[in-house]
Amino acid sequence: MQAKGEAAAAAGSFSARAMSAVWLQVGQCGNQIGQAWWQILSSEHVPHAEADRYPFCSPDGKLNAICVDSEPKVVRQLQKQVKRGSFRESNLIVGKRGRGNNWAYGYHSLHSASEENLLQRTMESLRKEVECRDCYCGTVLFHSLSGGTGAGLGSRLCEAIRDEYSLGHILAVTVAPHQAGESALQHYNALLCLSWLQRHVDGVLLIQNDEVLRRAAALLAETAQVSDVQPQVSLAAMNAYIASCLAGLLYPLKAFTTGSGISMGLEPWELLRSVCPVPAMKFLRVAQARRRGTVFWDSLASSVVHSLPRESHAGQSLHYSTSMLAVARSYQEDTFLLSRDSVLRKLKQAYRCVPWNPFPLRCWTDSLNVVEPGCPSHSLTVCANHSSSAELLQQVVGRAQAMYETKAYLHWYWRYGCEEEDFQQAFETLRSVADDYSRLGE
Template sequence: METVTRDCLTGEGQPRHGACWERTQEMSLIWLQVGQCGNQIGHEWWQILHNNASEEGRYNYFSRDNSINAICVDSEPKVIRKIRKQVKKSCFRDSNLIVGRRGRGNNWAFGYSGSCTNTEKSLLDLTMESFRKEVERRDCYSGTVLLHSLCGGTGSGLGAHLCEEIRDTYPAGHILSMTVAPHENGETPLQHYNSLLCLAWLQRYCDGVLLFQNDDVLRRAADLTEKKMPMVSGVQPAVSLRDMNTYIASCLVGLLYPVHSLATRSSVSIGLEPWEIIRTLCPMSTMKFLQTAQVNRRGTAFWDRVTSSLTQTIPRVSPEGHMHHSLSVLAAVRSSQDNSFLIKQDSVLNKLKQAYRCVPWNPRPMNCWIDTENILDPSCHSHSLTVCANHSSAADLISRVRQRAQAMYSARAYLHWYRRYGCEDEDFESAFCTLDGVVEEYRHLGQQ
């Protein structure tokens, strides 16, 4: 039997007033954190915003009563209880912290379907009830940012079901997914099935997917940790899970926090950056998986070096030998030395265009957003470059997941664990077909 409880996080805040707030509230979004991974990354995101965000920058993510525009849901209480203890002054609504007492066994089907009993409200029903109330608080609901993983049962299964339910209930709103793929060497025996099914659902119901791979995040977090803590006696500093979550949250802030170049004279964001990302990078519904990289520096801004440091890690060729290409690329620049970037802007964008191999048939493949302060490091002269690209290397991950899931499926391995919760062969076959179509589109990206 599934027993669902609600956990709460209290805090004090003052309501906001004024014309700027009213205009921004009309385009308000909802932040939805699902599972352990989604809630941990969300926690790092809110910490950055709480510590560093300006009054104007907070508008998009806080309601009129100063409550955070977020719903946190997990099938186990430990992560959300930890968030309650660590976040001091921010305010979550009681009804928006939803937890269960039983995990989902790293099983997509269990996370998607929930408990087999009808004696308690499911996590899905409770989440959608809180979601409806959040929508009704807004003058105009514009969309959802979903944080979750591909691996765990809650993040992959419940996350997929929430995408489907939100799309069916609120079809006019955008859905931007931020999802984390497991390590290639393996985290659980079911990760390939979970990733297969979740990726297929994201392709069907989301408008854009910010895809982070744990192996890539680990390498980038290790580089940052090594720079902060040089090796001692040839031993590299350990990279913690929090270091990885902080890096992902930093990339999200680099992309989603309001920028000066998209603001009105009254400093109000006119585009709500999550939806501008979708419009900029996902013009074709068949290709919506986005790769993100970021470089932060202090001191004098040497933009050529920053750009070279970032482009060195771009995948060039697929395992099959196909050259990678980009449909579109966005560079988000945050610097207190904004004039220095404007001098180098053409050079930087040309380097990025060449490194990401933008397709020649897109007349405007490169886009650039600029902000005059760096929220990621506001205490000193600092600058950051966050690049998000609709890059065909996403097909490498999707193809690998599909092949490994196919090998397990052909051997009929673990299928009884999924059938137990209503997942049938048709669901797997449909997922294989969906991802085959995505891989095919990306493989032919540079040939169009």
């Protein structure tokens, strides 16, 4: 009987790990966010139960991460993790030269055997990871809109994964560049990449660098009040904030986990089911507030909605949400439950949930705040399918259209295989999505 019990426990443990996602990091930005993400999850202060490992690890204990870049600099930093046994070395896939911040170069990349090999090696690693598990549920992609690798190769990989694994979900964690400009080609890259995401993925956590900068500065300012240190917002601090938001949303919850260690929620995909009720509208906004010590949940809710845009920049229309998810994590979980109704009411009012959705807001709670597990801490993370995403789409379309009409830089795209049809279809796709979001309040 004891042997049977041990076998059953082993089977449950294997299932917990085998039912998992594949985490795909593409380009410099995607790999930097991925490193911040794994740093949170691998902290020695996080009490990892076997069930908590299922979305992240294969049966051999290696992380389900595939790290891809056309240049070796960022990915090479993960070699220490390979030596520690965390990463599979065959899943660190690098090229010999960059993609020139050019979506077309990253997407097509068919000009030599080595360029073609980058795509093939990634799909081969993905195939092996998929075959390691009993049930492949989907892929989470980390990437940016502005770079040639993150935007171009990221788009190509989304298309290839959708074709090869049509039943699996794809969740994109997509970083939009600063509006002030990071590259002369960023508007074209963002236009083409966003249109590919609209066609091939199930949900897009659209993270805007300008907003992340403001949020990270606010968190550092709170720390400075305690330590009297003048805050300096670094790239690492911005990546840490993004990773913290992801941990708030995607780290396993005990409420979704059975005694055998199998999660019934499969959080990345339950997130999509919660906030993407209309398949055509899949662009998501995420914000988080954290506190240490005594918690006042109404105050945390106010911090989350503080910088939420209530109306368009032109003031012509109000913003609305089709659906929302709030995740509260605290070692004093009961304190949130006591404030739950007032917090959710505040969030509903601020995010303006549409009247036609009878259940627009879902709420999850857990007793572990994985971002700061070693101290009394609390976090409130809110993910909303919010119409403010349409403003970014409209800005991208407007600026790309102005460049396109003057034929600025187009020769770089024709050179690497783009055609006018690609641009025209991208313009049409994003305009259609923006129009759908603009009609939410009607």
